[in-house]
Amino acid sequence: MRIRKAEAADLPAIRKIHDAAFGGPAEGKLVAALVADGLDAISLLARLDDEPVGHILFSPLTVEVDGRAIPALALAPVGVTPAYQKRGIGSALIEAGLAAAREGGWAAVIVLGHPQYYPRFGFRAALTAGFQAPFQGEAFMGLELQPGALNGHKGRIIYPVSFGIDVSGPASATG
Numbered sequence: 001m002r003i004r005k006a007e008a009a010d011l012p013a014i015r016k017i018h019d020a021a022f023g024g025p026a027e028g029k030l031v032a033a034l035v036a037d038g039l040d041a042i043s044l045l046a047r048l049d050d051e052p053v054g055h056i057l058f059s060p061l062t063v064e065v066d067g068r069a070i071p072a073l074a075l076a077p078v079g080v081t082p083a084y085q086k087r088g089i090g091s092a093l094i095e096a097g098l099a100a101a102r103e104g105g106w107a108a109v110i111v112l113g114h115p116q117y118y119p120r121f122g123f124r125a126a127l128t129a130g131f132q133a134p135f136q137g138e139a140f141m142g143l144e145l146q147p148g149a150l151n152g153h154k155g156r157i158i159y160p161v162s163f164g165i166d167v168s169g170p171a172s173a174t175g
């Protein structure tokens with residue numbers, strides 16, 4: 001399995017991966033919207049024997065800590081083609097994405113996702129609990145790439161418009 005940066009020409013294959021992984025078009029559409037808006041800060045494609053089998057995207061979102069914006073990313077979506085799940089591809093994409101984010105100088109990553117899955121990468125719901133945000137609860141988690149970036153702070157988390165989040169709630173902000 002190899003992981004490389006996703007390119008414009010990969011978009012149809014990427015949408016196919018998310019359509020299959022999530023069983024619907026919402027996450028693939030989200031990727032297309034984020035790419036169109038230039039918000040695909042980190043976009044990685046996993047390939048197995050030259051076949052695209054997994055994809056992850058991180059986009060900048062506004063995290064205001066004590067009134068000041070810090071460099072933060074939303075992890076959404078990550079998907080692996082169902083036939084290739086549970087072989088470590090999702091974990092490898094998340095690890096590679098977090099390494100790229102750390103290298104890129106980002107301070108924190110926010111995810112809305114499975115509370116049994118993301119803590120193994122260091123995500124904690126407690127780190128987002130002090131923030132005014134469209135989500136709350138155990139599925140809404142944060143990870144610090146720079147120590148102390150989120151911990152104990154209050155502030156606001158605002159997703160880019162491409163996520164289509166409104167008061168009625170999001171369909172596709174999940175990791």
Ligand SMILES: CC(C)(COP(=O)(O)OP(=O)(O)OC[C@H]1O[C@@H](n2cnc3c(N)ncnc32)[C@H](O)[C@@H]1OP(=O)(O)O)[C@@H](O)C(=O)NCCC(=O)NCCS
Pocket residue numbers: 021022078079080081084085086087088089090091092112113114116117174175
């Ligand atoms: C989540 C996903 C990206 C993980 O990719 P993967 O390649 O299967 O993951 P890995 O092989 O690295 O890890 C498998 C682990 O993830 C866990 N996992 C997968 N889906 C899970 C879920 N919905 N809830 C909790 N844990 C889950 C598995 O139980 C397994 O745990 P184990 O290591 O303790 O056995 C993949 O299953 C997927 O595309 N799912 C559908 C889309 C989705 O739900 N995306 C994430 C939204 S939060």
